[in-house]
Amino acid sequence: MYKEFLVSPGPTCVPPDTLLLMANPLYHHRTERFDELFYQTSEKLKKLFKTKEDVYILTSSGTGAMEASFVNLINKNDKIITINAGKFGERWTDFAKRYGAIADEIEVEWGKSVDISIIQEKLKNDKDIKAVFVQHSETSTGALHDIKSIASITKNTDTLLIVDAITSLGVHPLEMDEWGIDCVVSGSQKALMLPPGLGLISLSKKAYEASKNVTTAKFYFDLESARKNLAKKTTTFTPATTLIIGLNDILDKLFNEGLENVYARHENIALATRSGCDALGMKLFAENPSNGVTSALAPKGIEGKKIKSTMEKKYKISIAGSQDVPKADIIRIGHIGYYDKSDIVVTLSALEFALKDLGHEFEFGVSLIEAQKVLYKGTK
Amino acid sequence: MYKEFLVSPGPTCVPPDTLLLMANPLYHHRTERFDELFYQTSEKLKKLFKTKEDVYILTSSGTGAMEASFVNLINKNDKIITINAGKFGERWTDFAKRYGAIADEIEVEWGKSVDISIIQEKLKNDKDIKAVFVQHSETSTGALHDIKSIASITKNTDTLLIVDAITSLGVHPLEMDEWGIDCVVSGSQKALMLPPGLGLISLSKKAYEASKNVTTAKFYFDLESARKNLAKKTTTFTPATTLIIGLNDILDKLFNEGLENVYARHENIALATRSGCDALGMKLFAENPSNGVTSALAPKGIEGKKIKSTMEKKYKISIAGSQDVPKADIIRIGHIGYYDKSDIVVTLSALEFALKDLGHEFEFGVSLIEAQKVLYKGTK
Numbered sequence: 062m063y064k065e066f067l068v069s070p071g072p073t074c075v076p077p078d079t080l081l082l083m084a085n086p087l088y089h090h091r092t093e094r095f096d097e098l099f100y101q102t103s104e105k106l107k108k109l110f111k112t113k114e115d116v117y118i119l120t121s122s123g124t125g126a127m128e129a130s131f132v133n134l135i136n137k138n139d140k141i142i143t144i145n146a147g148k149f150g151e152r153w154t155d156f157a158k159r160y161g162a163i164a165d166e167i168e169v170e171w172g173k174s175v176d177i178s179i180i181q182e183k184l185k186n187d188k189d190i191k192a193v194f195v196q197h198s199e200t201s202t203g204a205l206h207d208i209k210s211i212a213s214i215t216k217n218t219d220t221l222l223i224v225d226a227i228t229s230l231g232v233h234p235l236e237m238d239e240w241g242i243d244c245v246v247s248g249s250q251k252a253l254m255l256p257p258g259l260g261l262i263s264l265s266k267k268a269y270e271a272s273k274n275v276t277t278a279k280f281y282f283d284l285e286s287a288r289k290n291l292a293k294k295t296t297t298f299t300p301a302t303t304l305i306i307g308l309n310d311i312l313d314k315l316f317n318e319g320l321e322n323v324y325a326r327h328e329n330i331a332l333a334t335r336s337g338c339d340a341l342g343m344k345l346f347a348e349n350p351s352n353g354v355t356s357a358l359a360p361k362g363i364e365g366k367k368i369k370s371t372m373e374k375k376y377k378i379s380i381a382g383s384q385d386v387p388k389a390d391i392i393r394i395g396h397i398g399y400y401d402k403s404d405i406v407v408t409l410s411a412l413e414f415a416l417k418d419l420g421h422e423f424e425f426g427v428s429l430i431e432a433q434k435v436l437y438k439g440t441k
Numbered sequence: 442m443y444k445e446f447l448v449s450p451g452p453t454c455v456p457p458d459t460l461l462l463m464a465n466p467l468y469h470h471r472t473e474r475f476d477e478l479f480y481q482t483s484e485k486l487k488k489l490f491k492t493k494e495d496v497y498i499l500t501s502s503g504t505g506a507m508e509a510s511f512v513n514l515i516n517k518n519d520k521i522i523t524i525n526a527g528k529f530g531e532r533w534t535d536f537a538k539r540y541g542a543i544a545d546e547i548e549v550e551w552g553k554s555v556d557i558s559i560i561q562e563k564l565k566n567d568k569d570i571k572a573v574f575v576q577h578s579e580t581s582t583g584a585l586h587d588i589k590s591i592a593s594i595t596k597n598t599d600t601l602l603i604v605d606a607i608t609s610l611g612v613h614p615l616e617m618d619e620w621g622i623d624c625v626v627s628g629s630q631k632a633l634m635l636p637p638g639l640g641l642i643s644l645s646k647k648a649y650e651a652s653k654n655v656t657t658a659k660f661y662f663d664l665e666s667a668r669k670n671l672a673k674k675t676t677t678f679t680p681a682t683t684l685i686i687g688l689n690d691i692l693d694k695l696f697n698e699g700l701e702n703v704y705a706r707h708e709n710i711a712l713a714t715r716s717g718c719d720a721l722g723m724k725l726f727a728e729n730p731s732n733g734v735t736s737a738l739a740p741k742g743i744e745g746k747k748i749k750s751t752m753e754k755k756y757k758i759s760i761a762g763s764q765d766v767p768k769a770d771i772i773r774i775g776h777i778g779y780y781d782k783s784d785i786v787v788t789l790s791a792l793e794f795a796l797k798d799l800g801h802e803f804e805f806g807v808s809l810i811e812a813q814k815v816l817y818k819g820t821k
Binding site for chain 2: 125
């Protein structure tokens with residue numbers, strides 16, 4: 062008998078009662094009953110996004126919501142800034158290539174966060190830059206960008222700020238309206254603790270006004286249709302009903318815990334994971350690490366992918382490996398959403414087993430001791 | 442205590458054991474375990490599509506797969522024929538408008554099927570027509586188009602035939618390769634008996650060759666990325682893993698029953714539903730009805746929407762109403778996928794209760810008697 066456990070930065074674990082809730086017999090989506098649930102869920106999402114604007118629920122993965130931000134806000138030949146600090150930052154530039162936008166890409170060394178002054182300088186020198194595209198938490202490196210500061214630059218200008226909060230929403234505070242973010246995108250399989258299949262997106266008033274002048278061809282990801290239908294408490298196309306039923310339940314769970322407590326829990330388990338890795342001689346890869354994913358360098362002489370595969374195959378603990386990170390050999394431990402103290406203990410214990418198998422020298426328990434100290438502080 | 446029951450043409454009922462299978466703890470999609478399941482599921486889909494070509498699984502509703510067919514096969518200013526025989530036929534023309542294709546729309550009176558000779562004539566008169574877009578089963582009217590005959594016209598020409606088989610795949614025989622269909626699209630929440638959230642699409646060799654010359658901007662629905670990743674047994678973006686686990690299970694169920702038996706079951710319960718409606722004086726709306734959905738005219742003096750709402754609210758049986766059908770007042774009973782004899786008896790019984798409430802004159806049981814005769818024949 063094996064106990065399997067998923068500690069990746071998405072998909073993440075789903076609360077068992079939510080899984081069972083989604084296993085109930087289906088009911089039709091064109092009914093008052095579903096309309097009401099859909100509308101309530103959208104209203105609850107506003108509280109999570111910290112916005113007064115609509116939040117649209119798309120049947121797609123997070124990338125679909127990224128595409129929606131692009132095709133609704135950007136015209137061909139529009140000048141944009143893309144922040145490439147990892148695999149997901151690269152994607153913004155890919156969108157620009159596909160849709161004929163002119164991307165001025167800020168290449169950030171992977172593991173680092175963007176230097177705000179570079180954005181500031183570029184925006185000062187070119188008033189035609191329509192938008193800045195950035196991740197909040199870059200999942201591939203575990204680095205966090207300082208969105209509040211970036212937003213303070215774009216806030217009172219015509220430039221739009223589009224933030225991929227796929228692995229940060231529900232992990233780190235994010236104040237869409239107060240900070241002045243123009244578009245936030247997210248997905249279901251991260252801090253929303255659901256299976257993959259839902260993309261989420263919200264536009265500020267400034268972004269909505271800008272979208273009216275965008276002629277990029279679109280149909281499935283047309284947010285104007287989504288807007289009109291949400292006003293009627295419904296969706297343009299058949300929604301992923303079971304996931305929305307799950308989302309409604311998860312949002313209740315988040316608000317019952319209290320968003321501040323949710324953020325604090327993530328911070329505590331992230332700190333504990335980092336302490337544990339450090340005790341094993343595994344340096345943090347991200348300079349300004351996200352509380353959703355801990356990326357750590359493999360110890361000298363040991364391959365990261367062997368740590369991952371040993372943990373997965375022998376100890377049934379599924380972490381994530383490097384996502385094409387150049388010049389560094391990292392592993393990534395996800396702790397987004399349905400994770401608590403015990404999960405970190407389990408994960409670090411399996412990490413120790415795997416490292417012992419692979420010949421790393423350390424005393425059993427070193428990472429657990431350090432992690433426990435941090436976790437215990439979190440209970441006070 | 443109420444027993445609720447869903448008999449709509451999608452979402453449809455999901456087998457309870459499949460719902461529970463999808464409620465298992467999640468595992469990561471970038472693992473050999475998921476790769477293998479994903480690949481096996483794609484292989485099984487080929488048997489359902491009756492094709493040797495790849496079948497791509499998209500995280501989207503069926504409309505997403507329709508969009509994928511459009512953006513991968515059609516350029517701006519391409520001439521196409523769209524068959525508009527209902528709500529979903531209209532959608533092809535909407536795509537053309539959005540993406541700047543020149544649509545020659547064949548307007549078919551709703552409830553009727555397209556007259557093949559009109560397509561033949563148009564294709565004879567204009568050799569530049571790149572593609573014909575049509576539904577197999579038009580869900581909004583319950584009408585079936587004769588795809589085999591349409592394919593016989595396009596088969597040995599340069600014109601592509603794109604078929605929306607969302608409510609027909611797994612209900613009616615559909616031979617993609619043998620008939621010469623160039624693109625088949627479908628979705629999860631119909632005969633595949635799953636919650637909504639997956640779009641399916643396959644391209645013939647002819648369509649794949651044509652796609653190489655298509656420059657329409659796309660990213661999320663780019664089938665060339667899907668093709669390259671499927672060859673590596675994976676997906677471009679995070680897939681809706683739980684739905685794919687369900688899909689794999691459902692495909693086993695379909696093949697265990699045997700596709701011919703699946704088609705025969707649908708035919709039998711469709712015939713029974715039609716007989717029952719006829720016995721109640723409710724005329725069939727579709728001239729050439731689909732075996733997936735029975736659309737019937739409300740009896741004189743009784744509103745269709747009242748039949749629907751009475752069945753739904755008082756008897757907890759959820760059928761579908763009219764989907765903007767002009768000049769006719771219809772109800773639609775769905776029997777796609779996980780439906781059998783007893784379900785038709787239950788539905789017709791509730792239909793009788795509702796009609797009695799609404800003042801229609803008939804003897805209790807008349808529809809059940811006729812339906813039973815047909816259903817019993819189906820057991821021989």
